[in-house]
Amino acid sequence: MEKIRLQKIIAESGYCSRRKAEELIAQGRVQVNGRPCGLGDKALPGKDIIAVDGESIAFTKKKRMYYIMLHKPRGYVTTMKDELDRKCVTDLIDGIPARVYPIGRLDKNSEGLLLFTNDGKFANDIMHPSCHISKTYRVTVRPDINDDQLTALSEGVEIDSGKTRPCTVLVLDKQPGRVVLQMTIHEGKKRQIRKMCEAVGLEVARLKRTSVGPLKLGMLKPGEYRELKPDELRALRNALAKNK
Structure with a gap:
């Protein structure tokens, strides 16, 4: 059997x-046979003992893949475990x-x-910079917005990680001191919106966030998942294939 790269x-x-596996390896947190x-580095899955932070990773020949949509509420951090003991999104995913x-x-x-999954390749495909899967947000801003600001957002602005790609910006509602926008981007820089x-x-x-590619949040309530x-998974895979 041919050895395979550890991150895979x-x-x-x-x-x-x-991508996360590569980070763990670079941080020196992964061991092979101690x-x-x-x-x-490479290893033989099922033969070599691979561990992260001293905890061995379990392998099975056949594994069911899960693809989950969660309506994340405000107040939760997107991490598996938080050192500050804050509420984590994984606390909401039970029964899987x-x-x-x-x-x-x-x-x-x-x-x-x-989105949540245990399919590493699928997750990597979606997060890869070349993916360009659209993400749509409903954004409430203050105090007001003018045409120059709308044009700048649409054409791309300079942020700390570089200039953003062009995006679609629509005004959904406008009241004194408050504007509701719909913004669709095709990249995923940290805290980009x-x-x-x-x-x-x-x-x-x-x-x-109201949609990722063809997937829409719909009527899913905060804290609920499914x-x-x-057909949703097929549509998302098709969108990924078109962008490769």
Whole structure:
């Protein structure tokens, strides 16, 4: 049997995404047969003992893949475990007989659609920079917005991680001191929507992700989750294939 790169083995085990596995390896937190390893190292799944932080990863020949949609409420952090003992999104995912982890993230004060899976390749495909899967948000900003600000947001603005790609911005509602926008982006920089709005002088009062590619949050209530329907998963895979 040919040896396989560690990050692929870890991702296919369902422990985490391939990108996260690479981070763990680079941080020196992965061991093979009790020895520290580095990026580029390989192993034999099912034969070599692979551990993260001293905890062995379990492998099974056949594993059911789960694809979950959660309506993340505000006040929860997108992580598996929090050192500050804050509420984690994984606290809301119960009744799933597998270790599932979030694909991407929403910050603590944001809400809306968040995906979970134990399919490492699927998660890696969605999070890869070349993916360009659209993400739509309902954004409440203060105090008001003008045409120059709308144009800047649409064409792309400079934030700390570089200039953002062009996006679609629609005004859904406008009241004194408050505007509701719909923003659709095709990338996933950290806290991107908030930083874009701050760059043009707007304060984000509320941020809710309503869709990821063809998937829509719909009537799912905050804190509730469900498995993706076969046609939803197929539509998302098709969207991924088109963007490759």
